[in-house]
Amino acid sequence: MRPLLHWVTAEDPLPPPHAALREPNGLLAAGNDLSAQRLLEAYRSGIFPWYSEGQPVLWWSPDPRMVLALDRFKASRSLVKTVRRIRREGLWSIAFDQDFAAVIQACAQPREGLGDGTWITAQIAAAYCDLHRLGHAHSVEIRNEDRALIGGLYGVSIGRMFFGESMFAREPDASKIALFALVELLLAQGFRVIDCQQNTRHLASLGATEVPRMAFLSEVSELVAQPSPDWSAVRISFPNA
Structure with a gap:
């Protein structure tokens, strides 16, 4: 049956x-x-x-569930070089929670090779904007020299657990750099993992692995019970952020 x-x-x-x-x-x-x-x-x-x-x-x-242990994040040599160059030259600015609505709308745009559909509906966008106003949904934004939004990501945080939702890039490596910045930020705040939900080759290339659901749920139960950071005081230490 x-x-x-x-x-x-x-x-x-x-x-x-x-x-x-x-x-x-x-x-x-x-x-x-x-x-x-x-x-x-x-x-x-x-x-x-x-x-x-x-x-x-x-x-x-x-x-199983796809998760990224923060201490196992794989940043390629070329990505590390790009991040260092951005920091040194101030080519792009990277900020936290400065334009959540713009990030989720950018994530909702159709992707090349994936047709015109999107799972980020108007209902989803409105619901996560509500979560953002409550202090539980957060975004990383990357802007170029002209202040145009070229990459970013968003997710949900409860306690010391971060649940990744979506990312986008309008320039090469922009979403990876947003994740690089988020990993640094979360490590500094005492986080251990990012929930990546489902397995993709892209996530695996960045160090994410599958874990049994029971193990994942045990970790979630522990981490969501921990005190949340003061997100209003969190800053990303990139140029112009």
Whole structure:
């Protein structure tokens, strides 16, 4: 008998991650509620939303889970050279939480080779902007000499756990440099890992690896319970940031 997918109303709690389907891997529940409170409940439980326009809100907790241990971040020699040059010459400015809405809109733009669709719907963008106003969603922005936004990323932070969501680049290596800056920032604040959700070759090339869901959930439970940094005081030490 095929397992049934849970439907959750705004009043229902999300089911536990171990109730997720094996196929498609990690699909846990569906519903219509994407409030900030629902998102925080989900992330604290190792669950994230992922769906397309016209679908209900779909909740996922795949097994295994892709994570980036911050001390295993792989920065290529060419990337390190680029970062050093940017710092030395002040070619680009890199900032934190200065234009969250612009970053999420840039991440929502169609990608070359991936068609016209995007999973970052207007509903998703509005929900994460709400989380940003509550101090739980954060962005890294990269601007060129003309102050044009050329790269960045955003994600969710609870306690000392960071959940990566999406990144974009309009210039070569811009998204990698944003991640480089985020890793430095998180290490300085006592973080250990970034949740990368699902396996991709790009993430693997940067040092991310798959871990069993149970191990991931154990780490999430520990880290979300730790005190959050004072994000209002956090700065990235790049030129003009």
